[in-house]
């Protein structure tokens with residue numbers, strides 16, 4: 001038996017870090033949405049009980065370090081599944097980019113093996129398992145648009161924002177999420193207006209969304225990698241409606257409501273970075 005799952009990238013329309021917790025994680029409040037830049041996950045049933053991960057990308061580990069492997073292993077052990085799975089990852093999302101590529105692969109594997117192994121777990125149960133793998137995995141299980149709290153694993157669904165173009169540009173540096181959180185000094189950090197962002201989404205108000213983008217982690221990564229600031233300047237200059245770094249970076253995205261301006265931003269960034277994408281916001285949850 002063989003099946004496929006789409007694993008879309010996420011962007012953080014807003015990301016607020018509230019405080020550092022006793023367990024070392026940070027309490028966050030975020031608005032996240034999925035975009036149509038996706039890995040493609042192929043799953044094949046293995047009768048011998050093994051879990052195998054394959055990918056043609058040289059940036060992705062092909063063993064138990066892969067979040068997709070961990071997702072299959074977690075569910076196999078927890079539900080004492082005898083069968084195994086071969087996971088092939090067609091990697092399209094840039095790695096260590098702030099786009100939750102690994103988390104989305106893990107979420108797609110949770111959804112996929114639930115079907116492949118006939119487990120009948122609910123989406124909420126899969127999201128709970130996802131939280132054991134990483135903070136972004138629960139959101140990726142649901143997809144669509146969500147309000148995330150806790151360390152990022154508590155998700156409330158939001159309506160889809162108005163459709164628009166998202167131009168993404170990743171400079172040729174990888175960023176460790178852990179390093180960015182470690183370098184964050186919460187005194188004097190910027191805090192986005194999350195409630196303002198949620199209200200704008202609920203009003204289906206594109207301009208309101210653009211007015212409320214913000215990311216507490218952006219200042220940290222801007223100091224570590226000057227390319228992030230250069231990309232932001234180029235995007236503003238080329239006419240973006242909103243510009244923000246996603247997650248811990250280094251990918252920067254623009255929101256644009258007009259095709260011609262999105263194309264202009266894409267073209268101007270192509271001369272500066274190798275990894276530039278012009279995609280649509282997905283916005284809606286597949287189960288709604």
Ligand SMILES: C[C@](O)(CO)[C@H](O)COP(=O)(O)OP(=O)(O)OC[C@H]1O[C@@H](n2ccc(N)nc2=O)[C@H](O)[C@@H]1O
Nearest residue numbers: 024025026028134135136137151152177178181247248
């Ligand atoms: C930056 C974001 O991508 C925004 O969506 C997430 O907050 C990070 O999500 P993630 O990559 O799934 O993060 P995890 O794999 O759970 O954690 C990686 C590291 O980031 C730090 N971390 C992560 C999430 C959080 N709320 N507080 C943290 O301090 C911790 O040092 C942790 O060891």
Ligand SMILES: Nc1ncnc2c1ncn2[C@@H]1O[C@H](COP(=O)(O)OP(=O)(O)OP(=O)(O)O)[C@@H](O)[C@H]1O
Nearest residue numbers: 066067095096097098099100101102105136177247
């Ligand atoms: N399936 C996977 N795809 C990509 N990276 C993976 C995967 N599994 C494990 N990794 C490892 O995880 C690290 C982070 O990769 P990933 O692309 O998920 O980062 P990210 O987009 O910054 O994530 P986030 O936005 O959730 O912080 C990489 O260095 C990579 O070695």
